[in-house]
Amino acid sequence: xxxxSDTRKINNSFLxxxxxxxxxxxxxxxxxxxxxxxxxxxxxxxxxVVFQREQESKTQPHRRGEYNVYSTFQSHEPEFDYLKSLExxxxxNKIKWLPQQNAAYFLLSTNDKTVKLWKISERDKRPxxxxxxxxxxxxxxxxxxTTLRVPVLQPMDLMVEATARRVFSNAHTYHINSIxxxxxxQTFISTDDLRxxxxxxxxxxxxxxxxxxxxxxxxxxxxxxxxxxxxxxKHPFHRHIYAHRNPTGLIxxxxxxxxxxxxxxxxxIISSISDVKFSHNGRYLMTRDYLTVKVWDLQMENKxxxxxxxxxxxxxxxCSLYENDCIFDKFECVWNGSDSVIMxxxxxxxxxxxxxxxxxxxTLEASRENSKxxxxxxxxxxxxxxxxxxxxxxxDSLDFSKKILHTTWHPHENIIAVAATNNLYIFQxxxx
Amino acid sequence: xxxxxxxxxxxxxxEEAACGGGDQGPSAAPAxxxxxxxxxxxxxxxxxxxxxxxxxxxxxLCHMLVEPNLCRSVLIANTVRQIxxxxxxxxxxxxxxxxxxxxxxxxxxxxxxxxxxxxxEAAAAAAVQAGQSPKPFSVSGLEEGYHSEEVVIDGDAEAxxxxxxxxxxxxxLSSASYLAGPFGMGPCWEDDExxxxxxxxxxxxxxxxxxxxxxxxxxxxxxxxxxxxxxFGTFEIKHPAxxxxxxxxxxxxxxxxxxxxxxxxxxxxxxxxKMGPYDLLESLxxxxxxxxxxxxTCRSDLNELDHIMEIIxxx
Numbered sequence: 001x002x003x004x005s006d007t008r009k010i011n012n013s014f015l016x017x018x019x020x021x022x023x024x025x026x027x028x029x030x031x032x033x034x035x036x037x038x039x040x041x042x043x044x045x046x047x048x049v050v051f052q053r054e055q056e057s058k059t060q061p062h063r064r065g066e067y068n069v070y071s072t073f074q075s076h077e078p079e080f081d082y083l084k085s086l087e088x089x090x091x092x093n094k095i096k097w098l099p100q101q102n103a104a105y106f107l108l109s110t111n112d113k114t115v116k117l118w119k120i121s122e123r124d125k126r127p128x129x130x131x132x133x134x135x136x137x138x139x140x141x142x143x144x145x146t147t148l149r150v151p152v153l154q155p156m157d158l159m160v161e162a163t164a165r166r167v168f169s170n171a172h173t174y175h176i177n178s179i180x181x182x183x184x185x186q187t188f189i190s191t192d193d194l195r196x197x198x199x200x201x202x203x204x205x206x207x208x209x210x211x212x213x214x215x216x217x218x219x220x221x222x223x224x225x226x227x228x229x230x231x232x233x234k235h236p237f238h239r240h241i242y243a244h245r246n247p248t249g250l251i252x253x254x255x256x257x258x259x260x261x262x263x264x265x266x267x268x269i270i271s272s273i274s275d276v277k278f279s280h281n282g283r284y285l286m287t288r289d290y291l292t293v294k295v296w297d298l299q300m301e302n303k304x305x306x307x308x309x310x311x312x313x314x315x316x317x318x319c320s321l322y323e324n325d326c327i328f329d330k331f332e333c334v335w336n337g338s339d340s341v342i343m344x345x346x347x348x349x350x351x352x353x354x355x356x357x358x359x360x361x362x363t364l365e366a367s368r369e370n371s372k373x374x375x376x377x378x379x380x381x382x383x384x385x386x387x388x389x390x391x392x393x394x395x396d397s398l399d400f401s402k403k404i405l406h407t408t409w410h411p412h413e414n415i416i417a418v419a420a421t422n423n424l425y426i427f428q429x430x431x432x
Numbered sequence: 433x434x435x436x437x438x439x440x441x442x443x444x445x446x447e448e449a450a451c452g453g454g455d456q457g458p459s460a461a462p463a464x465x466x467x468x469x470x471x472x473x474x475x476x477x478x479x480x481x482x483x484x485x486x487x488x489x490x491x492x493l494c495h496m497l498v499e500p501n502l503c504r505s506v507l508i509a510n511t512v513r514q515i516x517x518x519x520x521x522x523x524x525x526x527x528x529x530x531x532x533x534x535x536x537x538x539x540x541x542x543x544x545x546x547x548x549x550x551x552x553e554a555a556a557a558a559a560v561q562a563g564q565s566p567k568p569f570s571v572s573g574l575e576e577g578y579h580s581e582e583v584v585i586d587g588d589a590e591a592x593x594x595x596x597x598x599x600x601x602x603x604x605l606s607s608a609s610y611l612a613g614p615f616g617m618g619p620c621w622e623d624d625e626x627x628x629x630x631x632x633x634x635x636x637x638x639x640x641x642x643x644x645x646x647x648x649x650x651x652x653x654x655x656x657x658x659x660x661x662x663x664f665g666t667f668e669i670k671h672p673a674x675x676x677x678x679x680x681x682x683x684x685x686x687x688x689x690x691x692x693x694x695x696x697x698x699x700x701x702x703x704x705x706k707m708g709p710y711d712l713l714e715s716l717x718x719x720x721x722x723x724x725x726x727x728x729t730c731r732s733d734l735n736e737l738d739h740i741m742e743i744i745x746x747x
Contacts, residue, residue, distance in 0.1 A: 175501055193502040265483060
């Protein structure tokens with residue numbers, strides 16, 4: 001298990017004259033791109049902030065590639081559904097990067113109803129010396145032009161601009177919970193609780209949907225696709241059932257039989273899956289439900305390979321958590337680059353890592369008060385009963401408003417980004 | 433931190449089994465359902481009642497400014513259904529729906545809920561003594577008289593269900609009266625170390641499992657395949673009350689659930705009463721409301737409520 005250090009906190013607040021957190025600043029998704037050079041965050045106010053890793057400098061080798069703000073743009077605006085008399089939140093639910101094909105970066109961002117394709121491009125030169133326009137941009141009278149010149153590209157301060165290239169809307173009755181890009185780079189999928197929509201990136205109107213399929217009960221549901229990238233529509237209604245598409249295009253169901261001795265009124269709720277992630281090697285699947293993380297072998301559908309308890313001490317508090325709605329919190333889970341470690345969030349700004357090989361686990365905290373920058377994070381412990389040791393926290397002292405739902409891991413290196421309400425924490429492995 | 437209302441701990445059967453220690457052996461084996469030794473402890477039924485109240489309120493509160501999350505709504509609805517099933521098997525469900533059916537005007541609802549709370553305990557005791565056998569529970573029975581909205585989108589063969597919005601009812605009840613019942617036994621169910629409760633709860637739980645074991649899977653299947661239809665058709669109010677004052681609704685939109693709180697209830701009537709959850713329950717029953725004369729005291733309570741509302745809204 002790595003020690004983590006070089007804590008770098010990036011405050012995501014855009015209100016320069018305010019210090020307190022506004023609800024719009026609450027980070028709702030984080031995602032590294034495929035190289036790890038860029039890190040995108042979406043927030044409740046519909047904004048996307050992209051961080052870029054600094055090039056490693058030879059003069060300061062210990063500052064190994066810190067992340068700085070690269071681009072900020074308003075991705076989604078709040079809308080109003082007049083038919084239902086309901087607001088449509090601008091909160092960004094998911095961001096997915098497209099693989100890079102040229103100098104520009106492309107990402108998909110989605111709120112509850114609309115997916116947008118954004119192009120992020122750099123501009124560091126601007127043309128000067130137009131014939132028909134003067135430097136202020138005003139048009140010149142053609143009759144005053146006596147000579148012709150060729151405009152020249154002059155360097156300028158780097159400007160990063162984001163433009164919306166496509167808007168994919170009006171295809172979901174319920175809230176979009178995930179998007180996934182196909183490896184052919186031509187199509188992507190958006191899913192809500194009941195429907196999977198397959199889009200062509202080029203075509204934004206509804207005729208562009210090459211296939212739409214409504215989820216019915218998994219046992220009666222069969223669907224053939226021809227795409228190779230596994231996509232993960234989630235099925236929240238049935239315990240432990242989710243569908244995925246393997247390379248042959250069949251949908252499989254994974255279900256763990258229920259243990260009757262632990263059944264309660266909350267059994268269904270806590271076994272509802274909040275996140276599903278394929279391993280990088282494509283052989284395993286990880287699911288997150290309220291209290292556990294499970295690793296499944298794709299070949300074995302009847303029970304998980306490994307089960308990790310995230311915060312089992314909450315099992316005795318389910319009614320309270322139901323009352324304050326915390327039981328519906330959707331935690332995400334994430335693999336590291338080599339699929340040896342999995343990570344997920346918890347309450348009190350804690351997040352947990354599990355080493356699949358050594359079976360060791362650690363609880364860490366993302367907070368300003370309890371960790372100095374560049375200090376090694378101290379493992380935390382929750383005390384479940386009896387005597388509480390000095391550094392431990394008792395279950396009743398946990399702050400349930402501080403939850404870490406969104407985390408992401410750099411594709412190759414041991415760098416993680418953790419969203420704690422309105423703050424983004426980036427932790428890097430200790431440099432020896 | 434937990435909000436005030438969550439100080440109490442709900443030690444329901446499942447959690448008891450999980451945290452109550454190592455003697456899982458005997459309770460894990462399903463006991464015969466008709467066992468005479470089965471007792472429905474008052475504390476358990478009160479806990480269950482409060483869970484039902486909570487769930488119904490959640491279903492209402494979620495019809496707010498933003499479209500509610502389908503997954504959450506379905507999970508809450510399923511919880512309500514589970515409780516309904518269990519209460520029907522205990523026989524307490526019939527009593528409650530009959531009491532609700534008897535109430536017509538809000539004042540009557542006020543009376544009915546008090547009566548209901550008392551009756552729940554009495555019914556539980558009676559059921560215990562009579563060794564009452566469970567009444568068969570029919571899912572389709574709840575849906576009589578309701579239609580669900582079905583919207584066909586994209587000409588799909590499978591219909592998608594649009595959520596039927598619950599028309600909000602003007603808040604006319606104080607929360608104090610209906611909470612008095614369940615919360616009357618506060619100390620009892622805060623104590624989850626009590627062995628007696630543990631044993632009873634474990635036994636009930638295993639019985640519930642036994643009966644649900646075979647049916648559970650099928651029920652799940654049916655529930656899922658008709659989820660949208662069941663959920664949203666069921667919760668459509670059959671007899672909508674007059675539309676509320678939008679200003680009032682806005683006021684209440686950010687009331688947090690702490691009004692359940694025992695402390696708040698005991699210190700007096702909350703200034704922001706909500707529609708009682710039993711209004712929603714009433715819509716679940718298939719009985720039409722019958723006429724009942726209202727009592728003068730309830731009227732005066734209502735007038736006082738209106739007066740307070742005026743103060744809040746008018747100022």
